[in-house]
Each structure stands twice: as C-alpha cells, then as structure tokens.
Amino acid sequence: MKNTIITISREFGSGGRTIGKHIAAKLNIPCYDEELINKIAQETGLDKNYIKETNEQSEQNWLLNAFANHLYHGNNMQDYVWLIQCDVITKVANEGPCVIVGRCADYVLKGKANLLKVFIHADINKRARRIVDVYGETDEKPLKRIKEKDKKRASYYRYYTENEFGEIHNYDLSLDSGTIGIDKCVDIVVDLYKHINE
C-alpha cells in the first residue's frame, strides 16, 4: 500500500501527540497537528484557539448547536469549521504520506486514502501523572480534567462521525502507551508502516 497516511487518535495525556511527532520524524514525513490547526485557521479566518477548542465542546454545547441548526436550517460555526477541516485533511492527505493527529482524520479519510489507523490509550492514573510531569499542568485535579477532556472528545467524535471514540474495530492497531512505553509505541508503528509499504 503506497502513500499510506497514519492517523493517530489518542486519549488526552496518553502521549499520542508525541508518538505521532516521533513517528513522522523517523519516517521523514510531515506530521499534522498544530499545522492542521494553522491551515484551518487560515482557510476560515478564525482564531487558532477557537479552532483548537472546537473538538472539545461540551455535550451541552453540541445539543445547543444542534438545536440552533434545526431552528435556522443552516450550518453553525462549528459545522463550518468541520467542513473546512475535512477539506484541509483531504488536501494534506493527497499531498503524500504523513501523520495526522486527532481531528477525526480516520473518519474523514475513510475510503479516500490508504490508512494505518492507530489509537493510543493509557490508564487514567498514568495519564494524570503524565499531564502533571511532562506537560507541567498545574491543575490540582488532573483526574477531573482528563475525564472532562475524554468526555468532550468522545462527544465531538460521536457527533460528527456517528461512531464511538476508542471503539476497537475502528483501528488497525491500538496501543497502551502506559504499559508499552512511548518509544516502543513509536517503533511498533514505524515498523508496521514500513512493512505495509514494502
């Protein structure tokens, strides 16, 4: 399978973003994470932070948005960002092999590109330690923060894809970064990528 795109879906604090970056570096291909946000901001003219947060809206917000949508028979701002996001993801995938972190890229590119779909998860206590130790989070309640983030990501994914976030069948490969370790997760994906592109 030539020109395979690696999509990384990840739980907050699992190190999925770091894993994505390292994979891309080892394979010498681009990694789209912040880059994707920048491109979407450019296309929409909206603020980067706003784009960043659109995939972490609360369940209540989605309901309100859905309600507003229904009332006005039109797209709201988040739906507009979603459409541009789909467009940007499809464009970067068409440019050649790359790693795309988050943003439902696995769903967006389904049937449009050869994919290696990866999910990175970890025990919630390990993730809590990671966001304090590695990201320098000062939050006094990291577990609460993670639970909220998990809920919001799942809600966003469900809303736009009608699939469940972290549903095992959606991924070619799912790894527990807490038990396997970040570096070994990178090596496993790099090795598998090389294998399927042989």
Next chain:
Amino acid sequence: MKNTIITISREFGSGGRTIGKHIAAKLNIPCYDEELINKIAQETGLDKNYIKETNEQSEQNWLLNAFANHLYHGNNMQDYVWLIQCDVITKVANEGPCVIVGRCADYVLKGKANLLKVFIHADINKRARRIVDVYGETDEKPLKRIKEKDKKRASYYRYYTENEFGEIHNYDLSLDSGTIGIDKCVDIVVDLYKHINE
C-alpha cells in the same frame, strides 16, 4: 518484566488462535488452547466438548443458570467449570511464560502475573471468508454463525468478568488481523514480548 504471560483474546474467525500458536512456537514457550480444555476436563471429569462449549452458552442459558443459582444458593455446573478453569489458568501461569488463548485468562490472571494482553479482531466479512477458506466451514451462512459466536463470547465474558469483551482499555495491544495480516501480527507480539522481557 520476567515471566510474562501472553493472553490472546480474539474474535471468532480472526485467526487469533493461529496467531497464539505461532507466537508460542517462535518464543519456544507453551501455548494453552486445547491443552487448557484437556486440563479442565481432567480436573472436572467432564467431557472436553462440554468444557469447550461453556464459553459459548447463549444469553438465555446464562439467565437460566443465574436464576437456578439464585434458587439453590449454590454453584451450577458452569460456575463449577469456571472455578476449575480459573484454577488451571493460574497453575499454568505459575509454571512460567506461556501463551493462553481465550477463556478470559486476561481477567483471571489480573494482579497474579505479568501480562501482555492482546486482542485480535477483524472485519466481519474477512472473518467470514476465513472460516470458509481456512477452517473449511461448510455453513451456508458464515456471517450469521460469526454473529452468534461473537454474541455468545461477549455474553460469557460479561457474565464472569463484568467487563466488556473487546473494550480497548483492557488490552495492551489490539490488532486488526484482517488489515495487518496473521504473520505480521505474530511478529509484532513476539517483538514486543522480547522488548518487555529485556
């Protein structure tokens, strides 16, 4: 992590049993699948086929059993098999590194041994082809057969472990054998096993 036990949970027709056997052969450690059934049969004095089928009882049967249990305040035959099964799994795990296929070994050994918990899944259509091509299944409706088997395994797992079969967080590593291929699945697990035992 010395003396790690590899547990393989797998969907029917995904090739998980074959993968387990090949992993064990490459690592030169025992693989418990039929062997486990034989040991449980020996301990219980029950027929091998009966043991084999206890993890594929219909949902209705579990309900009847649960009801009978409640009525008699005692263990029924399947609960008895479960207890012996837990005992046999714990015993073989204590004997040293091995591969254990199915029988909820991931749950039974939790906290009792160092585990590498693997889940093997695949698209249902690929599994249907596999049970016809490889296992020589003559069933005219392989999809229906797979769905029934999936349901029964999930029901058994849920009944005894109170967890969901195929819930991504229960496994260190989940692989889609349909997209990755049987041989590569074997190599990934063997490589990871060697890594964590270094």
